[in-house]
Amino acid sequence: MASLVIAEHNGLALDEGTAKTVAAAAQISQPVHILVAGQACGAVAEQAAKLGGVEKVLVADDARYAHFLAEPVAELVLSLAAGYDALLAAATANGKGVMPRVAAKLDVPQISEILSVESPDIFRRPIYAGNAIQTVEAKGFKKVITVRVAAFTAVAKDGNAAIEPVAAAADPGISQFVSENLSRSERPELQGAKIIVSGGRGLQSKDNFVLIERIADKLGAAVGASRAAVDAGFVPNDRQVGQTGKIVAPELYIAVGISGAIQHLAGMKDSKVIVAINKDESAPIFGVADYGLVADLFEALPELEKALDQK
Amino acid sequence: MKVLVPVKRVIDFNVAVRVKADRTGVDLANVKMSINPFCEIAVEEAVRLKEKGIATEVVAVSVGPQGASETLRTALAMGADRAILVKHDGELEPLTVAKILRGVCAEEKPELVILGKQAIDDDCNQTGQMLAALLGWPQGTFAAKIDIEGGRIAVTREVDGGLQSVSLSLPAIVTTDLRLNEPRYASLPNIMKARKKPIAEKSVADYGVDPTPRLKVLEVREPEKRKAGGKVASAAELVSKLRERGVI
Numbered sequence: 196m197a198s199l200v201i202a203e204h205n206g207l208a209l210d211e212g213t214a215k216t217v218a219a220a221a222q223i224s225q226p227v228h229i230l231v232a233g234q235a236c237g238a239v240a241e242q243a244a245k246l247g248g249v250e251k252v253l254v255a256d257d258a259r260y261a262h263f264l265a266e267p268v269a270e271l272v273l274s275l276a277a278g279y280d281a282l283l284a285a286a287t288a289n290g291k292g293v294m295p296r297v298a299a300k301l302d303v304p305q306i307s308e309i310l311s312v313e314s315p316d317i318f319r320r321p322i323y324a325g326n327a328i329q330t331v332e333a334k335g336f337k338k339v340i341t342v343r344v345a346a347f348t349a350v351a352k353d354g355n356a357a358i359e360p361v362a363a364a365a366d367p368g369i370s371q372f373v374s375e376n377l378s379r380s381e382r383p384e385l386q387g388a389k390i391i392v393s394g395g396r397g398l399q400s401k402d403n404f405v406l407i408e409r410i411a412d413k414l415g416a417a418v419g420a421s422r423a424a425v426d427a428g429f430v431p432n433d434r435q436v437g438q439t440g441k442i443v444a445p446e447l448y449i450a451v452g453i454s455g456a457i458q459h460l461a462g463m464k465d466s467k468v469i470v471a472i473n474k475d476e477s478a479p480i481f482g483v484a485d486y487g488l489v490a491d492l493f494e495a496l497p498e499l500e501k502a503l504d505q506k
Numbered sequence: 507m508k509v510l511v512p513v514k515r516v517i518d519f520n521v522a523v524r525v526k527a528d529r530t531g532v533d534l535a536n537v538k539m540s541i542n543p544f545c546e547i548a549v550e551e552a553v554r555l556k557e558k559g560i561a562t563e564v565v566a567v568s569v570g571p572q573g574a575s576e577t578l579r580t581a582l583a584m585g586a587d588r589a590i591l592v593k594h595d596g597e598l599e600p601l602t603v604a605k606i607l608r609g610v611c612a613e614e615k616p617e618l619v620i621l622g623k624q625a626i627d628d629d630c631n632q633t634g635q636m637l638a639a640l641l642g643w644p645q646g647t648f649a650a651k652i653d654i655e656g657g658r659i660a661v662t663r664e665v666d667g668g669l670q671s672v673s674l675s676l677p678a679i680v681t682t683d684l685r686l687n688e689p690r691y692a693s694l695p696n697i698m699k700a701r702k703k704p705i706a707e708k709s710v711a712d713y714g715v716d717p718t719p720r721l722k723v724l725e726v727r728e729p730e731k732r733k734a735g736g737k738v739a740s741a742a743e744l745v746s747k748l749r750e751r752g753v754i
Binding site: 205262264265266269287288289291292293294295296297298299300302303304305306307308317321322323324325326327328329330331332333334335336367369370371372373374375376377378384386390414431432433439441446447457464467468469470481482483484485486487488489490495496498499501502503505 | 525599604629630631635638639640643644645647650663669671672674675683685720721728732734737744745746
């Protein structure tokens, strides 16, 4: 019949994860439509219309969707669900909030964080923090899916989909947005970055994290951290890479002063190339690293910075 | 207000999981089982609400095999007042659990249900949101902080770019993130006391829910292992290797 992808965006820009979710949707059921729910989100709709293989972009432009609260957004998705045999969203805080509500109201199971589409009814997904991979079959009911976007390749931006407004659905009126405190950074977002430089407990202090940031800026990279570094207060929560933080798969992941707890590996082991810098030769991070440098990071990072300056 | 805390019994988070040779699942035989860490945070938050005089009663509930009564004892030792075990052997999908919990809510009439954001076995991250939808309640997922005031609950949520604060009408669902609190260790006297607290036993049929899974698990296998590469001697060598590889 068709699949509907719920767009991830910040009101101005479409998140790269949406193009990856579209890639998953196209393997399940075509044509693919995108739903952009937000307020004054016309620019997002235009970006969504450019995604390859998308037939139609539905725009629900209304104040009740300004902050993407799960309660009204789930009602909106439900109001459109009848026309689709698959509903998909990226496995972000937004997607994880909305989709189970949709699935429950449709009385269908949800398939969380798919890694691949083996056939339109069969999906692979991680369990036990990625220490096991489950293959599940979903047959005979509407599919409600969240997508681990790091596992999919984005569709090209060569499309020209029609943009259509859709009516807002009833707002249950049980939740209100109060405020948000988002970390502003000139650096790329963790989940879309081609290169990530992450620091761990080995950095020893918040101030020392500047060493990581300087390398990141030389490489145009995002800055990540291990849970230990976040718990120690070196960096804010949203920098955390790992099972309970962000799951990433950049072209290059540089882990500095990170021992490589299972928790952290679960969040980054699918990176294309992994570099580990650690003074402990037996650190588990070296077990997954393509290039390992056994060194004191306080000597290695300034040297790395110098080496990057030399062309 | 009465607070309901659903808890799940899972493989202890320190245990390395092994996939069964026949690829039907993960080996659970003779493996240490514990309360799911996010559920433990949920129990702690509920007990703190009681200590602040906001919650009047904390009821823990678990859906699972007889062994889940140990998980409920953990919750009771932390400070829950009583517990309900909905007995079931075998796999249950989050939607099934949510339907059973809807039945428990109909009987218990809690004003707040606090759940872990996900269980560390199936990593689904669904049950709380599904329960909220089935009840028509609002949800404060991935909570880093909660405040109850004037008949509403303020929830600070961990979202992708930072923190978001929402205000929800009660009754409501909260799902816990890692940093909501640090759960206490139960003291020996409290562990002893917990043995005397009541655990009511129920069955899935008591709630009129069909427990048959609808997703079919075809296979469970180990993830592809990544091979370690070589060591480099210096930062300069590292940079030249990365340039050769074309990643910088």
